[in-house]
Amino acid sequence: MATRLYLYKAKVAASLSSHQKKMGRATSCSSSSTASSTQLRKDLSTDLRLGLSISNFQQDAPNSLPRVRDQPSDWPPITPLLRKALEVEDQNESNSVTFFVKVYMEGIPIGRKLDLLAHDGYHDLIRTLDHMFNTTILWSEVEDGAHSEKCHVLTYEDKEGDWLMVGDVPWELFLSSVKRLKITRA
Amino acid sequence: MNYFPDEVIEHVFDFITSHKDRNAVSLVCKSWYKIERMSRQIVFIGNCYAISPEGVIARFPELKSLTLKGKPHFADFNLVPHDWGGILYPWIEAFAKSRVGLEELRLKRMVVSDESLELLSKSFVNFKALVLVSCEGFSTDGLAAVAANCRFLRELDLQENEVEDHRGHWISRFPESCTSLVSLNLACLKGEINLSALERLVARSPNLKSLRLSRAVPLDALQKILMRAPQLVDLGTGSFVHDPASDAYNKLKATILKCKSIKSLSGFLEVAPRCLSAIHPICHNLTSLNLSYAPGIHGNDLIKLIQHCRKLERLWILDCIGDKGLGIVASTCKELQELRVFPSDPYGVGNAAVTEEGLVAISAGCPKLHSLLYFCQQMTNAALITVAKNCSNFTRFRLCILDPTRPDPVTMQPLDEGFGAIVQSCKRLRRLSLSGLLTDRVFLYIGMYAEQLEMLSIAFAGDSDKGMLYVLNGCKKLRKLEIRDSPFGDTALLTDVGKYETMRSLWMSSCEVTLGGCKTLAKNRPMLNVEIINEDDQIDFSSDDRQKVGKMYLYRTLVGPRKDAPEFVWTLSRRWVGTDLVKQHNSNSSKFLTMAGQEKSQKSQGWSKNPVPSGWNCHNIGVLSKNYCTRIIGYEDLKGTMA
Numbered sequence: 001m002a003t004r005l006y007l008y009k010a011k012v013a014a015s016l017s018s019h020q021k022k023m024g025r026a027t028s029c030s031s032s033s034t035a036s037s038t039q040l041r042k043d044l045s046t047d048l049r050l051g052l053s054i055s056n057f058q059q060d061a062p063n064s065l066p067r068v069r070d071q072p073s074d075w076p077p078i079t080p081l082l083r084k085a086l087e088v089e090d091q092n093e094s095n096s097v098t099f100f101v102k103v104y105m106e107g108i109p110i111g112r113k114l115d116l117l118a119h120d121g122y123h124d125l126i127r128t129l130d131h132m133f134n135t136t137i138l139w140s141e142v143e144d145g146a147h148s149e150k151c152h153v154l155t156y157e158d159k160e161g162d163w164l165m166v167g168d169v170p171w172e173l174f175l176s177s178v179k180r181l182k183i184t185r186a
Numbered sequence: 187m188n189y190f191p192d193e194v195i196e197h198v199f200d201f202i203t204s205h206k207d208r209n210a211v212s213l214v215c216k217s218w219y220k221i222e223r224m225s226r227q228i229v230f231i232g233n234c235y236a237i238s239p240e241g242v243i244a245r246f247p248e249l250k251s252l253t254l255k256g257k258p259h260f261a262d263f264n265l266v267p268h269d270w271g272g273i274l275y276p277w278i279e280a281f282a283k284s285r286v287g288l289e290e291l292r293l294k295r296m297v298v299s300d301e302s303l304e305l306l307s308k309s310f311v312n313f314k315a316l317v318l319v320s321c322e323g324f325s326t327d328g329l330a331a332v333a334a335n336c337r338f339l340r341e342l343d344l345q346e347n348e349v350e351d352h353r354g355h356w357i358s359r360f361p362e363s364c365t366s367l368v369s370l371n372l373a374c375l376k377g378e379i380n381l382s383a384l385e386r387l388v389a390r391s392p393n394l395k396s397l398r399l400s401r402a403v404p405l406d407a408l409q410k411i412l413m414r415a416p417q418l419v420d421l422g423t424g425s426f427v428h429d430p431a432s433d434a435y436n437k438l439k440a441t442i443l444k445c446k447s448i449k450s451l452s453g454f455l456e457v458a459p460r461c462l463s464a465i466h467p468i469c470h471n472l473t474s475l476n477l478s479y480a481p482g483i484h485g486n487d488l489i490k491l492i493q494h495c496r497k498l499e500r501l502w503i504l505d506c507i508g509d510k511g512l513g514i515v516a517s518t519c520k521e522l523q524e525l526r527v528f529p530s531d532p533y534g535v536g537n538a539a540v541t542e543e544g545l546v547a548i549s550a551g552c553p554k555l556h557s558l559l560y561f562c563q564q565m566t567n568a569a570l571i572t573v574a575k576n577c578s579n580f581t582r583f584r585l586c587i588l589d590p591t592r593p594d595p596v597t598m599q600p601l602d603e604g605f606g607a608i609v610q611s612c613k614r615l616r617r618l619s620l621s622g623l624l625t626d627r628v629f630l631y632i633g634m635y636a637e638q639l640e641m642l643s644i645a646f647a648g649d650s651d652k653g654m655l656y657v658l659n660g661c662k663k664l665r666k667l668e669i670r671d672s673p674f675g676d677t678a679l680l681t682d683v684g685k686y687e688t689m690r691s692l693w694m695s696s697c698e699v700t701l702g703g704c705k706t707l708a709k710n711r712p713m714l715n716v717e718i719i720n721e722d723d724q725i726d727f728s729s730d731d732r733q734k735v736g737k738m739y740l741y742r743t744l745v746g747p748r749k750d751a752p753e754f755v756w757t758l759s760r761r762w763v764g765t766d767l768v769k770q771h772n773s774n775s776s777k778f779l780t781m782a783g784q785e786k787s788q789k790s791q792g793w794s795k796n797p798v799p800s801g802w803n804c805h806n807i808g809v810l811s812k813n814y815c816t817r818i819i820g821y822e823d824l825k826g827t828m829a
Contacts, residue, residue, distance in 0.1 A: 076532050076561060076588055077263045077645075079320070081346050081374065082478065085455070086530060089481035120460060121429030170406075171429040 103181040105133050105152070116178070121171045129154065129183070138186060140167030152183045192217075196225050205230045224248060231255070232690050234272060234296065235715065236743045239280035251290035251315075252277075258693050258739055259643075260668055261295055262320060265695060265737070267721060269752050275302040276750075282309035290315040290341075297321070303328030307335035315341035315369075322348035326377070330356035337361075340393075341369040351377030358383040362390070369396040373422050373453060373479075376400070381407045389414040398422025401455040409438040416444045420474075423453035430460045439464045452476035452502075459487040469494030473521075476502040478528045489514050499523045499554075504530040505540045505561060512544030516551025524557040529588060539588070542569035549576035556614075557582040565622055566594045570604025574611035583608055584619035590646040593623035600624050606631035609639075619643040629653035633660020641666040654678035658685050668693040676703030687713050691741040699738055702731030707740070708758035715747055716740045716758040727756065 073083070098118070104111040112132055119125045122139065129137050139154045154166040158177045166174070166181070199222055202208055212222040227250040231237060234254045242249070256272020274296050281288055288310040298321045306313065313336045326349065332342065333356055357380050367387070372379070379402045388394060388411050396419060399408065403424030412418070428435045448468050457480050472495050477483060481504055483491075488507045492498075498519040505527050507515070515522070525548060527540055542565045548555065549572065556579040565587055593600055601622040609615060609632050616638055620628065624647035632639065633656035640663055648654070654674040657667070659682070667689065675698030686692055701718075708716040718725065719737035726733070747757040 073264045075263070075590065075645075076529055076586055078528060078532060078561075079262050079346055080264065080348075082528060083532065085479050086481055086532060120458070121431050123431045170432060170434065 099175065101178060101180050103129065103132070103183065105135075105183045106185050114181070116175055122167050122174075125166075126154070129181075133183060135183075137183060140165050151186045153186050154181065154183055156181050192221055195221050199225055203228075227251060229253070233741050233743075234277070235745070235748045236690075236741065238745045239277045240284075241744065243280065243284045243286055247284075247286075250287055251292075252281075252288065253292040253294075254296060255294045256296035258295075258668065258691060259666070260670065260693055260695070265670070267719065267752075267754065268322070269297075270719065270755060271748065271750055271752065272296045273750055274298045275305070278302045278305045278309065282306075286310075287312060289313055290317075292317040292319075293321055294319045295321065297323040298328070299323050300325055300328035300331070304331040304335075307331045310336075312338060314338055315343075317341065317343040317345070318347050319345045320347065325350035325352050326356045326375070327352055330359040333357070333359040333364075334361065337364065338366055339364065340366050342367070343369055343371040343396075344374050345371060347374050349375055351375065353377075355380040355383055357387060360387050365390050366393065367391040368393050369420075370394065371396065371398040371422065372400045373398040373424075373455070374400070375402070378402050385410050385414060391415075392417075394418065396420035396450075398452060399424035401425055404428075405438060405461070406434040409434065409441050412438075412441045412445055416441075417447055418445055419447050420450040421445070421448050421453070422451075422476075423455075425456040426454045426461055427456050427458045428461055430458070430463075435461065435464065439467075443467055446471070448472070450474035450476075452479075454480035454483065457482040459483055462487055462491055466491070466494050470496060473497055474500040476500075478502040478504055478526065480504070481506070481530050485511055493518055495519060497521055500525075502526040502528070504528050506530045507540070509540050509544035509547070512540060513547045513551075516547040519552060521554060522548075522552040523554050525552075525555060526559040527561055528559075529561040532588070539563045542566050545569060546572050546576075549573040553577070554579070556580055559584045559586075559619075561586045561588060563588055564592060564595050565601060565604065566596050567599060567601055567604035567607075568594075568596070570601065571607040574604075574607035578611045579614065580608070580612040581614050582617040583612065583615060584617065584643070585621055586619065587621045590621050591623050600628070602627040602631065606635075609635040614638055617641045620647055621645060625649050626653040626656070629656040633657050636661055638663055640664060642668070644669045644672055646671045648672045648674060651675055651678035655681055658682055664688075665690045667691075669695070669697060671696040673698050676700055676706075679703050680706055683707055683711065686740060687711075687742050689742065691739065693737075693739050694735075695737040699735050700731060701725060701727070701733045701735055704735055704738055704758055705731065712746065713742055713744070714740055715743050717751070718756045718758065720754050720756055723754075725756075 073080075099116045100113045101116055102111050103114050114125075114128065114132070116125070119128065122141065126137055126139060133152070136151050137154050138151050155163050156166050156174075156178045157163055157180050159179060163182070169177075195218065199208070199211065202211060205228075208222055208226060212219045223245050225248065226246050227248055229242060229246050229249045229251065230253045231242065232255050234256050242252075254274070254277065256274075257266050257270060260266060261270070272295055274293065282305060288306075289312050291306070291313075292315075296318075298318060303324055306316075308331075316332060316336075316339075324347075329342075329344075329349075332339065360383075364387075368391075370387075370391075379400060381403065384403070385407070388397065394415050395417070397411070397415060398420070399411075399422055401424050403411075405423075405426055405428040408423055408426075412421075428438075442464055445468060449471055451465065451468070451472055451474070454477060459482065462483065469491065475492075475495060475498055477488065477491075483504075483506075485506050485508050488503065489511045492501075492507075492511070492515055495501075496518055499521050501515065501519065501522060501524070503526070507527070512527075515525075527544070529539065531539065540560075540562050542562065545558075545560055545562070545565075546569050555577050558580065559582075562585070565585060594604070602625055605618075605620060605624070605628045609618070615636055618632070618636065618639060618641070620643070626649045629648060629652070632642070636642075639661045642657060642661070642664065644667075651674055653672070654669070655678050657664070658678070664685075668691075670693075674694065679694070679699050680703060704716050704718060708714065717739045718735050719739065721736070724736055751757060
């Protein structure tokens with residue numbers, strides 16, 4: 001009795017399809033033979049076969065030369081979560097976001113500009129300002145009284161237009177509310 | 187045969203906990219089969235399509251804990267389309283209907299919907315533990331249902347899942363009466379978390395031993411939480427960014443000193459390296475450290491940290507530690523058993539990264555090492571031979587050279603001899619992943635020496651069918667074989683088809699396997715599902731059998747082709763007998779043409795597993811939506827149908 005093979009194709013039932021979640025990436029992952037490849041990531045395997053000729057592949061992919069820029073999403077074999085985490089870190093390092101604010105010293109008409117994001121926190125900031133203006137600067141964590149008239153106090157203008165002493169609020173909060181700095185005589 | 191009453195035998199079986207042992211025990215005689223099956227509470231199912239939920243319930247009615255795995259392993263690397271399958275809902279539905287007393291559910295690579303989580307939370311009164319690893323399809327709404335309804339929840343462990351974040355404070359859904367939490371892992375969640383609700387939850391969970399936070403939990407919140415849970419054994423930090431000179435940071439340092447029980451540390455999803463000194467005081471107790479999601483920590487800070495960790499048994503780290511850093515690990519962590527080094531620069535040319543030097547140092551310095559995952563720029567045969575000599579205890583050896591066909595850079599030879607040395611020396615090796623330039627020779631060695639090998643991953647390796655044949659012939663205990671981009675074709679696939687019924691699954695993608703080969707394979711094999719993943723309709727099934735198959739996944743099964751396969755998955759199967767049935771697109775209830783040309787509308791529910799008796803020329807097909815299409819190509823003379 002001759003037996004034959006059966007092939008069948010099934011679509012997902014409507015009730016199941018509501019369970020499908022759309023993920024952020026393209027659903028076709030490593031297929032490399034469509035023309036509209038803007039969404040699809042190029043399959044590294046094709047790159048390698050074309051470039052390294054490791055075996056006799058008869059791939060019917062109509063791809064042109066391997067594109068160096070395209071990053072395959074299936075090699076190296078790391079999970080999507082790790083891949084994303086590394087991409088984010090990459091962006092963080094290369095974006096170099098800056099936040100420059102003006103700094104004036106009382107009595108000196110010409111001010112300076114300073115990138116607050118290049119500093120770790122208040123201590124770092126004070127150190128930079130000490131150098132920039134060649135003086136000792138007081139702020140909220142420093143004790144009063146032990147210094148001569150040569151000192152200055154660091155203040156800032158916040159989004160509401162008020163002038164406050166620097167150092168009372170957490171650094172992140174300070175960053176989000178500061179508009180500019182002023183060093184006044186003590 | 188039994189000299190003891192059943193209760194005595196059952197009591198003896200209570201001491202047998204391993205699945206393999208219980209499986210063996212159940213084969214001794216009918217009486218033992220019955221006793222074992224009625225007493226098995228923990229059931230492990232490595233492939234959710236190998237058996238139906240009803241089948242599981244029928245055999246193990248007393249089950250309390252279920253482990254289910256769905257998609258093939260290569261789904262982790264974007265090789266399997268998202269809606270391939272692995273759907274949880276039918277399992278929960280069946281268990282709820284049969285009133286199974288489910289208490290624990292552990293899932294890996296399954297599609298879990300919010301509806302299934304909700305049904306789960308409402309159907310099983312004693313539900314205690316939910317562990318989801320690499321799953322997707324659910325949102326925080328599903329988690330809210332679990333939080334709200336599972337009154338005795340002890341464990342909610344979310345590892346590496348894709349979770350959609352909806353607004354709404356799901357953490358607040360844990361009732362005030364919920365005080366039973368032992369383990370809470372939220373590390374993979376992306377959205378905002380109600381921090382005060384989380385803090386209150388931790389405060390009323392005196393048994394909480396394991397807590398892993400997400401990125402959305404800043405350092406000052408961490409400090410408050412730790413104040414409430416100084417008994418923690420396992421901690422995953424969220425965001426570890428702060429001004430190291432601030433009060434909040436100093437408070438954290440003081441609080442951490444109180445957490446004397448922490449043995450396992452992970453997280454640092456966002457980190458300001460200057461803050462790491464806060465954790466130095468607890469490093470000397472650590473047995474497990476996972477910094478693989480902390481690309482913000484650079485080499486020197488990593489080294490400073492590790493120098494304090496003398497008791498480390500498990501280390502997951504990024505390759506920015508460098509060879510030098512690995513040298514320090516080798517001299518500091520003498521208790522090390524498991525090491526994973528992940529690539530921090532997966533696409534770049536990379537200056538960081540590690541080479542064979544780091545691995546050799548580790549193998550020399552850490553005598554207890556048995557599990558390795560190592561991403562590196564290059565590897566030499568000499569290094570692998572040295573590693574094999576130093577460490578013959580490997581049970582898991584996974585090497586990934588970032589340029590997958592790179593030869594030994596010193597000798598320009600393939601890495602056959604190096605891997606050969608590993609398999610020859612490590613007699614207990616159960617899992618192996620290969621990379622680098624490799625010929626058929628490495629597979630000859632694997633077939634000869636890797637007697638305990640259960641799982642093998644191959645990528646861009648081999649010259650001919652002989653390679654795959656060496657493995658299939660030699661590795662008697664092989665359970666999972668996954669191959670991509672290697673020149674293995676029909677001859678290798680078809681030489682020993684019976685072998686696949688002794689294995690859980692075989693994956694082959696971008697190999698030389700043809701459609702005809704797959705068809706031949708599926709012939710006469712009712713216990714195998716041979717699935718072809720046909721994305722973008724690359725394969726035209728009505729034409730040439732010589733077409734190459736892009737992705738093939740085959741697995742043994744007791745229940746025939748699955749009914750939930752999406753349209754791009756084609757199952758080749760001999761078992762399903764039918765005629766040429768054509769769907770009518772426009773009708774609400776699909777109608778089918780039989781071979782005789784008569785219209786028949788669907789009546790009965792469900793697929794029948796046996797061929798249909800004469801009189802009907804098509805399956806009994808359940809009522810389906812208009813999107814459902816079945817098309818069976820090929821004919822069978824029903825009069826001579828197989829049983």
